[in-house]
Amino acid sequence: xxxxxxxxxxxxxxxxxxxxxxxxxxxxxxxxxTYRSELLLCSSTACRASGSLEVKDTLEKELARQGLQQEIRxxxxxxxxxxxxxxxxxxxxxxIFYQKLTAKDIPDLVEEHFLKGCPVxxxxxxxxxxxxxxxxxxxxxxxxxxxxxxxRNRGVINPESIDEYIAxxxxxxxxxxxxxxxxxxxxxxxxxxGLRGRGGAGFPTGxxxxxxAKAAGDIRYVLxxxxxGDPGAFMDRSVLEADPHxxxxxxxxxxxxxxxxxxxxxxxxEYPLALLRLDIAINKARxxxxxxxxxxxxxxxxxLEVYQGAGAFVxxxxxxxxxSIEGKRGMPRPRPPFPANQGLWKKPTVLNNVETYxxxxxxxxxxxxxxxxxxxxxxxxxxxxxxxxxxxNIGLVEVPMGTTLRTIIFDIGGGIPKKRSFKAVQLGGPSxxxxxxxxxxxxxxxxxxxxxxxxxxxxGMIVMDDKTCMVDMARFFMxxxxxxxxxxxxxxxxxxxxxxxxxxxxxxxxxxxxxxxxLEELSAFVKDSALCGLGQTGPNPVLSxxxxxxxxxxxxxxxxxxxxxxxxxxxxxxxxxxxxxRCGICFKNCPVNAIxxxxxxxxxxxxxxxxxxxxxxxxxxxDAIH
Amino acid sequence: xxxxxxxxxxxxxxxxEVMAQIDQVIKQYAGIPGSLIPVLTACQEIVGYLPIELxxxxxxxxxxxxxxxxxxxxxxxFFTMVPRGRHTIKICMGTACYVRGxxxxxxxxxxxxxxxxxxxxxxRRYSLEAVRCLGxxxxxxxxxxxxxxxxxxxxxxxxxxxxxxx
Numbered sequence: 201x202x203x204x205x206x207x208x209x210x211x212x213x214x215x216x217x218x219x220x221x222x223x224x225x226x227x228x229x230x231x232x233x234t235y236r237s238e239l240l241l242c243s244s245t246a247c248r249a250s251g252s253l254e255v256k257d258t259l260e261k262e263l264a265r266q267g268l269q270q271e272i273r274x275x276x277x278x279x280x281x282x283x284x285x286x287x288x289x290x291x292x293x294x295x296i297f298y299q300k301l302t303a304k305d306i307p308d309l310v311e312e313h314f315l316k317g318c319p320v321x322x323x324x325x326x327x328x329x330x331x332x333x334x335x336x337x338x339x340x341x342x343x344x345x346x347x348x349x350x351x352r353n354r355g356v357i358n359p360e361s362i363d364e365y366i367a368x369x370x371x372x373x374x375x376x377x378x379x380x381x382x383x384x385x386x387x388x389x390x391x392x393x394g395l396r397g398r399g400g401a402g403f404p405t406g407x408x409x410x411x412x413a414k415a416a417g418d419i420r421y422v423l424x425x426x427x428x429g430d431p432g433a434f435m436d437r438s439v440l441e442a443d444p445h446x447x448x449x450x451x452x453x454x455x456x457x458x459x460x461x462x463x464x465x466x467x468x469x470e471y472p473l474a475l476l477r478l479d480i481a482i483n484k485a486r487x488x489x490x491x492x493x494x495x496x497x498x499x500x501x502x503x504l505e506v507y508q509g510a511g512a513f514v515x516x517x518x519x520x521x522x523x524s525i526e527g528k529r530g531m532p533r534p535r536p537p538f539p540a541n542q543g544l545w546k547k548p549t550v551l552n553n554v555e556t557y558x559x560x561x562x563x564x565x566x567x568x569x570x571x572x573x574x575x576x577x578x579x580x581x582x583x584x585x586x587x588x589x590x591x592x593n594i595g596l597v598e599v600p601m602g603t604t605l606r607t608i609i610f611d612i613g614g615g616i617p618k619k620r621s622f623k624a625v626q627l628g629g630p631s632x633x634x635x636x637x638x639x640x641x642x643x644x645x646x647x648x649x650x651x652x653x654x655x656x657x658x659x660g661m662i663v664m665d666d667k668t669c670m671v672d673m674a675r676f677f678m679x680x681x682x683x684x685x686x687x688x689x690x691x692x693x694x695x696x697x698x699x700x701x702x703x704x705x706x707x708x709x710x711x712x713x714x715x716x717x718x719l720e721e722l723s724a725f726v727k728d729s730a731l732c733g734l735g736q737t738g739p740n741p742v743l744s745x746x747x748x749x750x751x752x753x754x755x756x757x758x759x760x761x762x763x764x765x766x767x768x769x770x771x772x773x774x775x776x777x778x779x780x781x782r783c784g785i786c787f788k789n790c791p792v793n794a795i796x797x798x799x800x801x802x803x804x805x806x807x808x809x810x811x812x813x814x815x816x817x818x819x820x821x822x823d824a825i826h
Numbered sequence: 827x828x829x830x831x832x833x834x835x836x837x838x839x840x841x842x843e844v845m846a847q848i849d850q851v852i853k854q855y856a857g858i859p860g861s862l863i864p865v866l867t868a869c870q871e872i873v874g875y876l877p878i879e880l881x882x883x884x885x886x887x888x889x890x891x892x893x894x895x896x897x898x899x900x901x902x903x904f905f906t907m908v909p910r911g912r913h914t915i916k917i918c919m920g921t922a923c924y925v926r927g928x929x930x931x932x933x934x935x936x937x938x939x940x941x942x943x944x945x946x947x948x949x950r951r952y953s954l955e956a957v958r959c960l961g962x963x964x965x966x967x968x969x970x971x972x973x974x975x976x977x978x979x980x981x982x983x984x985x986x987x988x989x990x991x992x
Contacts, residue, residue: 246964249975283964431920434961469867469904470960472973510863510902513958527862528894529901545859588922588963595964626921662921676924680958686901791934791981811937813930813981 203489205497216367222293236271240290244279252287258303262310278442280355284594297337298323342593345612349582350558351598353443362484365445373561377453378498386457392568394580399553400657402646411540412458415548420460423551426467429513430629433660435584436554440474444481450557455502463504513684518551531688532732575601579645590665602643620665628657630677631737633744653744669766670749675703677741692735695726709769711757768812777802779824786816836879847872852887911946911953913991916970920959928967934981
């Protein structure tokens, strides 16, 4: 195919629009689609792991067997967002949502729904409390309460098809930026939008671009940080898997704004599907002339390469990431000079996160003021969160800035399962902190979250119930930081190791008076003196748990007791015969047969056999084991 | 000077075919700045690991000091200097998986097939790695064997899952 100009792009859009009109909810009678129904089957990492590929194969066979293959089309989409219910499928134009599909369900589903026209209720989403079935996707609270900008194409388009992206107004922003706007005007619009870095630190994107545009030098780079490493965060993976062109478009616009000719996307090796879809997207964009020389006949040229990370968390730090692209050990360096002046290969460089770039095209297309009208005074637009942990509706959530944590966790997330209670929510991963129940009405914006001792971070949101030990959680994050510390600066290398040792001592039952003070002193020291963001924020999980759950630390140290019963060294593994309901659940769950139990008699744990795996305590319905 | 000997003599893993592929990689990347990590990634895919004699060979081919190569290999967790098993087991130790019991799964593997994190079984059947968040938190706890992601794994299921990989 020859390179496109703006007119060609419009023509492709018109044709592709007809092809996907059913999916956008257009009534069958008016739609120009040649199909009767479209089946939007999620094929992201999570749904694939739950078996969506088998579901697809069976669907194809069944549709062919019933002679429906000309009428009904299966579309493999990127992440739909409702990961825990996977594999999920949406039937359009009706918008019927099916969840937890297996290959076994398919023959029945095809016959009932597509042949007879009766949707299959047993595969609908059920409201967790009332168990009422909700057939339509937009009526499910998980979806109804979200506001999609970054994720607008999720579960709608096939991420491997550039035409479908174009049909959804894709590359419209690029046309406008390249053909109608000057670099200064682009930067001005991004500044007006109030967009701030979605990687976590929240630096104003427009300002960053302006610095790079003004820096001296004729070679500049635009980089995308897709080295998403925070445990519990999968926003960037989902965006790259569901809508890779949105990121490419944002990067090309950024390149025009700062005058860059070359860009890299630094993506984790742990995301094979994201890497594959990026590769397909880049090749398609090149084929259409949206990457390369003279894009859309504007005279502006830019090309992109994907750089695969090799497994080092610290490479998410901007200077370390650039060292890594240069083929060196990914160790941060002191700033200034800032990357905007001296970045990759010592040239002016702009580095933004995946989600930041995914916002850019729509800001240009709809104007900065449109974006600034969403959100709060200081934090504009929306934010994508990866909602996980002890919450019913695990998945990907996009909400306007300023939405409260309560809305996200209880309205969208559906609250805490297994009749347990909410204890805290962890934001910002190993650089962030916990927000306890008292502050659950905090709105999510950069400043409010910081005020309660956590950070916005990249978007990991891990809900914790009353069975989570906060000291163990702090130890877990410190172990992570310690392991990922690159070892260049002493405060991070040695300080985090000492902090980890103290936390291990406490969770193993050897805590002493003075440990808490020592943790606080070391935290302050590491925060002040570490070289990069990894060390400077590393003590945050310890500090925030100390702030809100100091009593748990004290119980571990002074009473040698773990209130949440998660630290094996502080548990006796004895069944309280008074409390025991004689149900035998512990007996059935014990992996090493260390529990003796007969009907109507309390259980008894043989400590010689017990491996302290906690499965009895986790499963006991009456909390009788201490 | 053991390094002066050809690689084929030093290590039986370097057959003629493997050497041809490595030379091809060197030819493709030599002289391109910043190409060390892609070269190492490609070589590890070919050989399975990056022993010191291979690093020395690459150093000569790419004209990069051996110390730099060793520094990069030891810095990134993706690279290994010891052979891996036929199947690599990766247990996610991210927060969501940890909260949902990936530690207990790890214990069960260690007890069940006598395999510690970072090690390979004697018959080179399995290697075990505890890895950072795999970004499939919706399925926690997650175990990845080779390229296949297993979600919602329990300690009871894990040995059965592993037995499917010969």
